[in-house]
Amino acid sequence: MTALDAQTLASVRVSLDEVLAGTPGDLSSALAELGWADVVEADRETAAVLLFGAQGRALASTRLLDDVVTHALGSPEGTVVAYAGILLGRPEEGTEQVVVLDENAAAVLPITEVSGRLQPVRGFDRATTWHRLDTTASGEPLDVSAETLALAVAAARRALTAEIVGVCETALAMAVSHTTVRHQYGRPLASFQAVRHALAEAHAAIENTRATLEAAAVADAPVATVARAARVAKHRAGTTQALVMRHVVQVHGAMGLTLESDVHRAVTRAAALDVLLGSSRELSTRLGLDLLSGAPAEPIAAI
Amino acid sequence: MIPETAADLVADHRAYAAALRAHLAPPRQEADRFAGWRGVRHRTTEEQCAADAGLMGELHAGGWNRVGWPAEAGGLGGDVRHRAVLYDELIAAGLAIPLPSLVLEVLGPTLARFAPALAAELLPRALAGLEWWGQGFSEPEAGSDLAGLRCRASRDGDAYVVSGQKLWTSLGATASRFICLVRTGTVESRHRGLSMIVIDRDSPGVSVRPVAIASGRNELAEIFFDDVRVSADRLVGPEDGGWGVAMYLMQFERSMYPWQVAAAGLGRLRDLVGTVRGSEVPDGLTTRIGEVYADLVTLRARSAQTIRRLAAGEPVGPEAAVDKIATARAETGLHDLARELLGTDFVLGGSVRHEEWREEWWYSRSATILGGSAEVQRTVLADHVLRLPKEMAS
Ligand SMILES: Cc1cc2nc3c(=O)[nH]c(=O)nc-3n(C[C@H](O)[C@H](O)[C@H](O)COP(=O)(O)OP(=O)(O)OC[C@H]3O[C@@H](n4cnc5c(N)ncnc54)[C@H](O)[C@@H]3O)c2cc1C
Numbered sequence: 001m002t003a004l005d006a007q008t009l010a011s012v013r014v015s016l017d018e019v020l021a022g023t024p025g026d027l028s029s030a031l032a033e034l035g036w037a038d039v040v041e042a043d044r045e046t047a048a049v050l051l052f053g054a055q056g057r058a059l060a061s062t063r064l065l066d067d068v069v070t071h072a073l074g075s076p077e078g079t080v081v082a083y084a085g086i087l088l089g090r091p092e093e094g095t096e097q098v099v100v101l102d103e104n105a106a107a108v109l110p111i112t113e114v115s116g117r118l119q120p121v122r123g124f125d126r127a128t129t130w131h132r133l134d135t136t137a138s139g140e141p142l143d144v145s146a147e148t149l150a151l152a153v154a155a156a157r158r159a160l161t162a163e164i165v166g167v168c169e170t171a172l173a174m175a176v177s178h179t180t181v182r183h184q185y186g187r188p189l190a191s192f193q194a195v196r197h198a199l200a201e202a203h204a205a206i207e208n209t210r211a212t213l214e215a216a217a218v219a220d221a222p223v224a225t226v227a228r229a230a231r232v233a234k235h236r237a238g239t240t241q242a243l244v245m246r247h248v249v250q251v252h253g254a255m256g257l258t259l260e261s262d263v264h265r266a267v268t269r270a271a272a273l274d275v276l277l278g279s280s281r282e283l284s285t286r287l288g289l290d291l292l293s294g295a296p297a298e299p300i301a302a303i
Numbered sequence: 304m305i306p307e308t309a310a311d312l313v314a315d316h317r318a319y320a321a322a323l324r325a326h327l328a329p330p331r332q333e334a335d336r337f338a339g340w341r342g343v344r345h346r347t348t349e350e351q352c353a354a355d356a357g358l359m360g361e362l363h364a365g366g367w368n369r370v371g372w373p374a375e376a377g378g379l380g381g382d383v384r385h386r387a388v389l390y391d392e393l394i395a396a397g398l399a400i401p402l403p404s405l406v407l408e409v410l411g412p413t414l415a416r417f418a419p420a421l422a423a424e425l426l427p428r429a430l431a432g433l434e435w436w437g438q439g440f441s442e443p444e445a446g447s448d449l450a451g452l453r454c455r456a457s458r459d460g461d462a463y464v465v466s467g468q469k470l471w472t473s474l475g476a477t478a479s480r481f482i483c484l485v486r487t488g489t490v491e492s493r494h495r496g497l498s499m500i501v502i503d504r505d506s507p508g509v510s511v512r513p514v515a516i517a518s519g520r521n522e523l524a525e526i527f528f529d530d531v532r533v534s535a536d537r538l539v540g541p542e543d544g545g546w547g548v549a550m551y552l553m554q555f556e557r558s559m560y561p562w563q564v565a566a567a568g569l570g571r572l573r574d575l576v577g578t579v580r581g582s583e584v585p586d587g588l589t590t591r592i593g594e595v596y597a598d599l600v601t602l603r604a605r606s607a608q609t610i611r612r613l614a615a616g617e618p619v620g621p622e623a624a625v626d627k628i629a630t631a632r633a634e635t636g637l638h639d640l641a642r643e644l645l646g647t648d649f650v651l652g653g654s655v656r657h658e659e660w661r662e663e664w665w666y667s668r669s670a671t672i673l674g675g676s677a678e679v680q681r682t683v684l685a686d687h688v689l690r691l692p693k694e695m696a697s
Contacts, residue, residue, distance in 0.1 A: 180692060191692040196685035203684055204628040208601050215604035232597045239594075287593030292580055297573045297596055299391070299565070301604040303316065303384050303611065 004043055009050070012039060016054035020062075027062055045217045048155070049162045056166020056273075059265050061129050063088045065276075068159045072152035073106065073144055075099055083156075083276050087131040090118065100139055101156075103278065106149055107139035125268035147223045154216075154230035157277055161213045161230075164237035164273050165206060168244040171266035172202050175248040178255070189251065198247040205240040212236045215301035228290070229300045231283045238280020241270035309379065313370055316384040320392060323367060327396035336361065341397045344659060348402070348520045352435065352477050355401035359432030362389075368430055376415045377427025382614040383412075387562050387607075394570040400563050403435035406474055408559040410436055410482050413499075413552040417540035421501060425480070439469035439483035439502075439526060440549070446471075447679050449484070450494035450546070454528065456485040458542075461535050463487075465502060465528045473673075475524025476513035479504050484545050497545035501537040502528070516669075518662035550620075556674045557623035558609040561630040564670070565603035568637050571663070572596060575637075578656075579644050588644055595640050598633040605629050621687035624680040631670040631677055638667035 004012070012034075019030040040047040048068060055062060065088060066081045078096035080087060091098065091111060098114050100107045114133065121130040144152075176199060179190035189195050213236075216229035245267045249256040256263045274280060291297055312319040329335050340358045345351040362368040371385030372378025386408065390400045407429055414422040428434050445452035454467025465485060472481065481502045488496015502509065508531035513521035540548035572595060584592075606626050612619055641660050642649045648657050649664075671677040685691045 176689060176691065187695060188692040190685075191695055193682070193694050196689075196691050196694060197678065197681040199689055199691065200624075200681035200684035201628070203689055204625045204681075207622075207625045208605050208629050211605035211608050212597075212601045215600070215607065229600075232600045235593070235597050236601055281590065284593035284597060285590045287596055288589035288591070289593075291572075291576050291592055291596060292584065292589060294580070297569050297576065297599075299569055299603050300600050301607040303387050303391075303607045 004039070004046060009046070012050055013054065016050055017057060020054045020058035020060045027064075045158075045219070048159050049213065049217075052159045052162035053166040053169075056163035056168075056269075057170045059167060059170060059262070059269050061088070061127070061269070065156055065159055068155050069099070069101060069152050072155045073099065073142070073148060082133045085133045086121070086276065087118065087133060089129045090120075090131055091115075098133070098139075099142060100133070101153070101277075103153060104149075106142040106144060106152075108142045109139035113139075123272070125265075125272045127265070128268075128272060130272070150223050150227045153277060154226050157230040157234040158213060158216055160273050160276055161209065161216070161233040161237040164241050164270055165209050165213065167266050167270045167273065168202070168206050168209075168241055171244055171248045171263065171270070172199065172206065174261075174263060174266070175199055175202070175251050179251050195251050198251060202244040202247050205243050209233075209236045209240045211301075218300065218302075224295075225298060225300065228287070228295070228298070231278070231287055232300065234278060235280045235283035235287065238274045238283070241274055242280070245270055309366065313379055313381040313385070316381065316388050319370055319381070319385055320388045323389065323392045324395065326365065326367065327392055327398065329396075337396070337398060340399070344399070344655075348474075348522055349477050352402050352474060355399065356403055356432035356435060358398065359401050359403060359430065363431040372411070372426065372430065373415055373422075375419060376411075376422040377430055383559070383610055384614045387559070387610050390563050391566045394566045400567055401432070402474060403429070403432065405560065405563060406436055406438055406478075408563070409552060409556045410438060412555050413548060414482070414501075414539060416551060417499070417548050418501075418538070421537065421539065425501070434479040435474055435477070437472040437475040437478035437481045437524070437526070439472055439475075439481040441471045442468055443470050447676055449549070450497070451490075452484060452486060452497070453490065454483065454485045456487050456498060456500060456533070458487070458535070459532075462532045463500060463535060463538075465500070465508075465531045465533055467528055469526040469528075470523075471514070471673075472524045472526055473522060475511060475526055476521045478524075481509075481526055482539065484549055487542050487545075492543075494546040496543055497549070498542050499539040499545040499548045500533055501539060502531060502533050506531050506533065508532075516665055518665040520662060522666065553674070554613065554619045554623055557627045558606060558613060558619060560674065561602055561626040562606040562610060564630050564634050565599055565606060568599045568633055569603070571641075572599060572637060575641050575644060584644070585646075588640070591636075591640050591643070595633070595636045598629070598636050602626075602629040602633040621683045624675075624683040624688075627674065627680045628677070634667045634670035638664045 015034050019034060022030065051064060055064060069081045070079045078094055080091050080095050080098050082098050082100045084102055095111050097111055098109045100109065117134045118131045121128050121132055179195050180188050182189050213233045216233040218226055218229050249263060249267065252261060252263050255261045312322055345354055359368060366379060368389060369377065369379045371381045371383060374380050393400055411426060414426060440449060442452050442454060454469060456463040456465045469483060482499065483502055484497055484499055486496055487498040508529040510527045512525045514523040514525055516522045576592060609619055609623060609626055642664055645660060649660060
């Protein structure tokens with residue numbers, strides 16, 4: 001539910017796709033030009049879903065997630081975030097402190113203590129800009145309430161869910177176009193039932209994730225519910241990306257395993273987003289443990 | 304009739320939910336009017352149906368299940384969201400979703416839309432639990448390929464003469480009427496030659512044979528029509544226009560049913576987790592509990608969106624296949640989890656609870672079959688939503 005009408009949403013979506021497909025360096029000025037602050041003002045949650053969805057579709061890597069967290073924590077300008085020791089990029093000039101965020105705790109470190117302890121990540125996603133902070137960096141506990149911390153983690157998980165949905169949309173679009181164009185046995189790949197059903201399943205998984213994300217925006221619910229809803233959403237995003245990527249790689253044949261197609265970019269980007277702030281497996285284990293220790297199996301989505 | 308603020312409750316489904324919750328909660332002082340239904344389950348589908356119809360009667364007497372249905376059809380106004388709220392609150396109060404409601408949610412909106420006179424005559428009786436209906440679509444030779452159905456209706460003066468057979472009719476053993484898709488055109492006309500019609504069970508020439516599913520319960524039935532005369536005013540929608548009516552109906556079959564499955568499923572997950580809480584849970588199953596919970600929340604989130612769209616009068620169409628796919632995942636996942644968590648007791652346990660889980664496990668297998676199989680749903684999405692090149696016969 002949003003204060004923004006359908007037409008505005010559609011046009012914002014188009015503009016965001018253009019902005020995020022461009023050079024990430026100019027991101028803040030491009031967003032400012034778009035009047036992004038007004039959209040955020042009108043409806044912060046919808047704005048985040050739109051922005052991170054576009055970032056996902058563009059397979060872009062930025063530090064926008066830090067804004068979600070620092071806003072929720074009320075951190076000063078010049079703060080960047082380490083997600084269980086992962087920074088989304090090398091801190092820019094002018095950064096003053098790093099908030100080290102976990103599910104249950106947050107600490108703060110002055111930038112002077114961080115610089116020498118950062119290593120660029122060399123991982124699954126070859127183009128990643130991420131950095132790792134070595135584990136000896138502990139810092140001072142951040143002075144925020146448990147509720148504030150839980151809400152910050154939940155907001156970041158919802159943003160990540162939106163981004164994973166975007167990555168999946170792009171991957172599915174690649175698969176649809178590849179299987180429609182490529183012929184084998186004298187007909188398009190997408191006319192074979194096994195291929196059609198794989199793509200239909202991917203579509204259903206994406207739409208079901210979108211719905212789960214929408215339901216997770218339960219601003220007026222108790223904090224425990226907001227946190228649980230965000231865990232469910234991020235878990236759902238994780239299972240969805242696994243299913244979508246498996247099918248998308250398969251229907252591309254050999255091409256899907258190469259650097260010549262963009263499929264690998266979607267696969268590795270989605271995998272990286274899945275591990276941030278709890279993988280789908282970690283989150284479902286947590287959800288199960290909570291239920292076994294007496295948490296309510298609450299429906300979350302209201303009508 | 305709902306007390307004092309009926310109009311407010313009809314205008315606002317959340318206010319209705321709150322009032323209903325208070326009405327359904329076990330009272331502290333006076334006798335519990337729902338005592339006969341709370342946590343009570345019957346051994347046969349026939350007994351369950353009769354008891355559930357009694358629950359509908361009790362709700363109807365207070366006006367509660369009339370909210371959400373149009374006034375012209377015996378309702379009090381409001382929309383499909385009110386009906387969704389009712390099923391939710393029934394589960395929250397430890398009651399069950401009445402079996403007749405499952406079919407009524409599929410057939411009722413269709414009757415109201417395409418046969419207002421019939422809806423005005425029949426729907427009030429169904430809401431009051433005085434009768435329930437069966438949906439006669441499938442036949443021995445027409446399952447997934449519904450357009451190949453053969454049960455014939457030939458016009459004869461002011462009536463149709465119906466001959467043929469239906470199969471897999473839910474609640475068919477005890478239903479008083481069958482809302483059937485029949486062939487009024489040639490067999491070659493496929494989906495263009497179909498019509499929908501209401502046939503009373505007590506008409507001469509109708510015979511019914513209950514069909515038990517593997518749990519032993521008569522969930523289904525086989526219906527035979529031997530030159531049954533049905534007045535032409537029992538047609539739902541135009542002659543030969545039955546396919547369009549059926550497609551309208553499918554939106555409800557693939558949207559309210561998922562909502563009901565999610566509501567009931569969350570209730571059953573609560574029971575299941577309560578049973579194993581405090582004991583040692585086998586390796587990996589804690590995570591499965593979390594996954595099944597998440598699947599139920601997803602199903603519910605998706606069907607909430609769909610029900611909101613229906614309430615706003617937007618067509619849902621083929622996109623409802625997404626809801627159906629989520630339903631199958633949640634429903635089969637929940638019952639497989641119960642089977643694993645209960646272990647030996649699932650297979651050998653003699654208690655009523657174990658019997659119940661076994662029976663429900665069998666029924667849960669229908670989630671990938673009824674209302675269009677898992678494969679059919681995927682084809683619907685491939686054809687009409689992703690618009691992929693058509694599958695070719697090989
Ligand atoms: C519990 C239950 C309640 C039911 N209630 C009702 C009811 O009230 N009214 C009613 O009319 N019907 C009812 N049905 C029947 C249901 O709608 C049919 O079972 C369903 O449409 C499938 O038809 P079928 O069983 O003949 O399977 P078939 O069509 O024979 O299919 C068998 C298998 O083959 C697969 N298959 C078929 N065609 C294709 C294809 N083109 N591509 C790939 N795979 C394919 C199917 O997916 C399925 O797995 C009920 C069924 C159940 C189980």
